[in-house]
Amino acid sequence: xxxxxxxxxxxxxxxxxxxxxxxxxxxxxxxxxxxxxxxxxxxxxxxxxxxxxxxxxxxxxxxxxxxxxxxxxxxxxxxxxxxxxxxxxxxxxxxxxxxxxxxxxxxxxxxxxxxxxxxxxxxxxxxxxxxxxxxxxxxxxxxxxxxxxxxxx
Amino acid sequence: xxxxxxxxxxxxxxxxxxxxxxxxxxxxxxxxxxxxxxxxxxxxxxxxxxxxxxxxxxxxxxxxxxxxxxxxxxxxxxxxxxxxxxxxxxxxxxxxxxxxxxxxxxxxxxxxxxxxxxxxxxxxxxxxxxxxxxxxxxxxxxxxxxxxxxxxxxxxxxxxxxxxxxxxxxxxxxxxxxxxxxxxxxxxxxxxxxxxxxxxxxxxxxxxxxxxxxxxxxxxxxxxxxxxxxxxxxxxxxxxxxxxxxxxxxxxxxxxxxxxxxxxxxxxxxxxxxxxxxxxxxxxxxxxxxxxxxxxxxxxxxxxxxxxxxxxxxxxxxxxxxxxxxxxxxxxxxxxxxxxxxxxxxxxxxxxxxxxxxxxxxxxxxxxxxxxxxxxxxx
Ligand SMILES: [Zn+2]
Numbered sequence: 455x456x457x458x459x460x461x462x463x464x465x466x467x468x469x470x471x472x473x474x475x476x477x478x479x480x481x482x483x484x485x486x487x488x489x490x491x492x493x494x495x496x497x498x499x500x501x502x503x504x505x506x507x508x509x510x511x512x513x514x515x516x517x518x519x520x521x522x523x524x525x526x527x528x529x530x531x532x533x534x535x536x537x538x539x540x541x542x543x544x545x546x547x548x549x550x551x552x553x554x555x556x557x558x559x560x561x562x563x564x565x566x567x568x569x570x571x572x573x574x575x576x577x578x579x580x581x582x583x584x585x586x587x588x589x590x591x592x593x594x595x596x597x598x599x600x601x602x603x604x605x606x607x
Numbered sequence: 608x609x610x611x612x613x614x615x616x617x618x619x620x621x622x623x624x625x626x627x628x629x630x631x632x633x634x635x636x637x638x639x640x641x642x643x644x645x646x647x648x649x650x651x652x653x654x655x656x657x658x659x660x661x662x663x664x665x666x667x668x669x670x671x672x673x674x675x676x677x678x679x680x681x682x683x684x685x686x687x688x689x690x691x692x693x694x695x696x697x698x699x700x701x702x703x704x705x706x707x708x709x710x711x712x713x714x715x716x717x718x719x720x721x722x723x724x725x726x727x728x729x730x731x732x733x734x735x736x737x738x739x740x741x742x743x744x745x746x747x748x749x750x751x752x753x754x755x756x757x758x759x760x761x762x763x764x765x766x767x768x769x770x771x772x773x774x775x776x777x778x779x780x781x782x783x784x785x786x787x788x789x790x791x792x793x794x795x796x797x798x799x800x801x802x803x804x805x806x807x808x809x810x811x812x813x814x815x816x817x818x819x820x821x822x823x824x825x826x827x828x829x830x831x832x833x834x835x836x837x838x839x840x841x842x843x844x845x846x847x848x849x850x851x852x853x854x855x856x857x858x859x860x861x862x863x864x865x866x867x868x869x870x871x872x873x874x875x876x877x878x879x880x881x882x883x884x885x886x887x888x889x890x891x892x893x894x895x896x897x898x899x900x901x902x903x904x905x906x907x908x909x910x911x912x913x914x915x916x917x918x919x920x921x922x923x924x925x926x927x928x929x930x931x932x933x934x935x936x937x938x939x940x941x942x943x944x945x946x947x948x949x950x951x952x953x954x955x956x957x958x959x960x961x962x963x964x965x966x967x968x969x970x971x972x973x974x975x976x977x978x979x980x981x982x983x984x985x986x
Binding site: 459466469471475477479508510516537538539540541542543544546548549550558559567568569570571572582583597598599 | 626627665732733736737738740745747748749752796801802849
């Protein structure tokens with residue numbers, strides 16, 4: 455340590471980077487979000503090669519590297535089974551709920567991949583294997599949070 | 608693969624906050640240490656790879672800012688944004704491509720940003736980011752999937768923290784050397800079930816560097832080269848819901864490739880010591896399985912039986928692992944550096960006697976989306 459530091463301290467420069475973005479959701483994503491917003495329906499799409507149904511829907515099947523066809527669109531859920539879950543114990547400024555709440559991955563009925571969202575209530579009943587259903591918000595704007603949460607059945 | 612070796616390494620001590628040093632200083636410190644370790648001057652370095660992340664550094668194209676600290680003046684320098692093991696993999700390619708020698712240096716200062724906000728940004732902005740997920744809560748989802756699939760208990764996961772923090776007492780670079788018990792882990796603060804504070808790696812500041820050389824240049828190094836026998840990586844899907852979180856499929860694939868290169872048929876017998884990326888206790892159990900040290904679901908039993916402890920047949924994380932110091936990005940290079948020390952017989956009180964083959968492992972992306980496996984040999 456330099457000798458002058460005996461009587462001084464290292465300074466700290468505080469700052470913040472806040473950068474606005476306007477991400478295009480794209481054609482596939484828009485169709486999905488419009489389904490949530492206007493019809494309270496969760497849409498997936500199915501690969502006609504391997505048969506996997508994706509939710510959120512995709513442009514192509516990553517496994518087959520094959521376009522997902524227009525006639526592959528279908529409603530999945532709104533019910534499904536929890537494949538993993540965690541009750542969050544600490545508040546985060548980024549989370550859509552106050553702690554405690556839970557993150558879940560739900561295998562929606564009719565889908566072949568997991569769908570990530572939150573559970574707010576009855577957390578003591580939450581476990582891998584329980585059935586849940588999507589609960590929609592009254593005011594919807596075409597966002598993943600148009601689904602308020604999943605409720606335990 | 609043509610012969611290539613690791614001829615120099617350098618690490619900082621890992622600390623919660625290095626208030627006296629900017630990240631440039633950390634890069635300079637480990638670069639000079641690695642060159643001194645190799646007995647190389649700047650003229651002996653063919654090219655330089657820096658490993659950094661703009662969000663952690665709070666600066667775009669963050670590699671630009673450390674060029675002079677990395678000895679890259681007037682050199683071919685390029686950057687990997689990912690774990691240090693992946694930077695090293697690129698470095699190996701540069702050496703095999705004819706650079707002769709490549710220096711790889713990784714840094715991060717977790718203390719300067721907000722790890723929760725930074726790791727939230729790795730998720731898809733349309734579907735997942737607004738849920739508020741971060742590295743800890745997403746890993747908790749993986750722990751849930753893994754533990755329910757194989758009936759692993761929280762106490763079994765806690766054994767990893769107990770072992771690795773104890774090992775850290777033998778590592779002068781470690782941040783959290785501690786004598787703790789399973790009960791201490793169990794009663795530590797709940798963060799995201801089943802993860803508690805002592806199941807989680809700390810926020811750390813630090814840097815690490817290694818120098819890779821081809822056979823000709825390796826012979827000029829001050830110390831006996833540690834030979835790269837195999838190195839491979841594999842990545843899983845981006846969306847967590849697309850993955851089987853209970854299995855480390857991409858690790859199994861990366862390990863298979865690295866073992867094939869190294870001529871390893873039975874890793875549990877042929878690997879003498881391993882340094883794994885245990886960002887959370889449960890991860891070490893999963894990675895033991897993915898590396899084929901035991902059967903799927905066997906990680907807990909292997910740990911309970913003491914096989915991965917110092918003195919066991921395959922000590923895992925003699926350094927204390929990532930649980931004892933987690934400078935993001937540098938942590939993977941630290942695993943390689945530690946695996947090198949073990950084969951040189953320079954690991955001090957964390958030395959595994961007679962180690963001839965070591966393994967180092969790094970991960971990148973949420974819940975170990977991609978894995979990179981290195982097999983190193985003494986001869
Ligand atoms: Zn397909």
